[in-house]
Amino acid sequence: MAIERAAIIGRGAVGLLYGSLIERSLGPDAIEFVMDDTRFERHVGEVVTVNGEPCRTRTIPAREAEPVDLVILATKAPGLPLALETAARLVGPRTVIASLLNGVTSEERVAEVFGWERTVLSVAQGMDAVFIGGALTFTHPGEIRFGAAEGTAPGVVEAVADFYGRAGIPHVVEADIRRRMWVKLMLNVGINQTCMAYGGTYGTASEPGSEQNRCFVAAMREALAVARAEGVDVTEADLAQMADLIASLEPDGMPSMAQDRINEKPTEVEEFAGTIIARAERHGILVPTNRWLYARIRELEAAYGA
Template sequence: MAIEKVAIVGRGAVGLLHGTVIAEHLGCDAVEFVMDDERFARKGADAVMVNGSPCPIRTIPASAATPVDLVILTVKGPGLAGALDTMEPLVGPDTKIMSLLNGVMSEERVAERYGWQRTVISITQGMDAVFIGGELTFSHPGEIRFGAAPGTEPGVVEDIDGFLDRAGIVHAVEEDIRHRIWTKLMLNVGVNQTCMVYGGTYGSVCDEDGEQYRSLVAAMREARVVARAEGVAVTEDDLTQMVELLRTLDPEGMPSMAQDRINRKPTEVEEFSGTIIRLAERHGVLVPQNRWLYAQIRAIEAAW
């Protein structure tokens, strides 16, 4: 069934970027942002800017929402539990769900609530979006990679694929999506956490003579070992490709956790090193760099 109406839960960098692209190609009637009622009362009317222009997409409270064809989740990890409640009025019998959250666990939590039959596994990568003080800037919109979970019903992936084509969003359907999400987790474990701890940028973390670069690679290698212990064949070539991807981004840009440090917002450390540490303990794997990054991030958060 063709997807015509989309709701995005999460009006941050990822949500604004993809919502803007959808609106440019399909019009503002094709997409809306949905907030829980309390947050809408505080922030729903706040103007946000996207690359210097006001965002034209409407935002509505959950109490005014009705079922849509596709729900896209773009909140941060700490906001997932609330988002699952917020999206309830959006989910009808034929609604499909795509989660663009970081980490490897969000789809499981979505499926526990709404079922695997309508849910795909997905990641977004390659964007250089920065959202600070109500202003989003980006030069690289990145891409979405997604694929079917074992329980995803036939046709769901094809319907979402067709919609993303019409919406002008660069994407690819993955045959082995589990390998892709672990490769993305490996990248995030390195770049997000390192830039958060050091206050770094894509440029500084890619400086091969610097301490940030050593942290980036060490944390990623630990994540690669844990992935393999989990049965996912993430390779050194995957690691190299992710580092090369970082080199294509705006050197003055920064990943989301570095923005969280500036905005003093809760980070996704549990989705990154928290996950790596928990799984490493299960498999008897040593992950000292991720343990150090976890401790540093929690200390920075505590200082707020």
């Protein structure tokens, strides 16, 4: 199968970044953003920019959507239930679905609705995209790492890799994508939550000896312990690599949850600390940093608009 047309649900930082790459490489007929009808009406006429240029990728309401070859889910975790409803208009007999949501649970929810045979496991990492006030800026596009689940149909991963290649999206096909997803979860548990809780940036979280850096590393180390208890071989070398990755990014940049704090939007704390706490309890593991982060982030969310 060849993938020629894709649709992205989620016009935030990740969706805009990869949508702009697809449009630039394959043209406007290859990609569209799809919003549920209510959200579309709320955002109609809104000007969105990518690195200072107006976004050229069209956005349509779900009522006008037709099946495409590839659906890319790029919402935040709280938006997944509505995204799956919207995706129903886009999924035909041969449609493939890739979820770029953070965490390790979204593909399970996708497969419950659409089946594992059309679902690939994915993580997006390494980008420095910042989306505030309708303006996306980035210098590093990062990469999508993906692979087959146990039930993914033959040829699906190869078709997605071919499309990403033609679309100019940096990507890696992983033989053990579940391990890669846990490494990304470990990173998000550390960097996203620390920057949200402290109002920090990549630079402040990477400053050696700082309180933010200690929180960043401690939260990751707790996630590492939970991953290993879950049977996933995440290592201290992975942790060090993720810390080095963050230190290499633009110091003034910030992850999505820090942007949520500025934009006063619901965060993905349930996917991060919530997942670590729940699974730590199964294995009798202490995760005090993640418990503190969970409580602090919920406190900040409750104060939105105050």
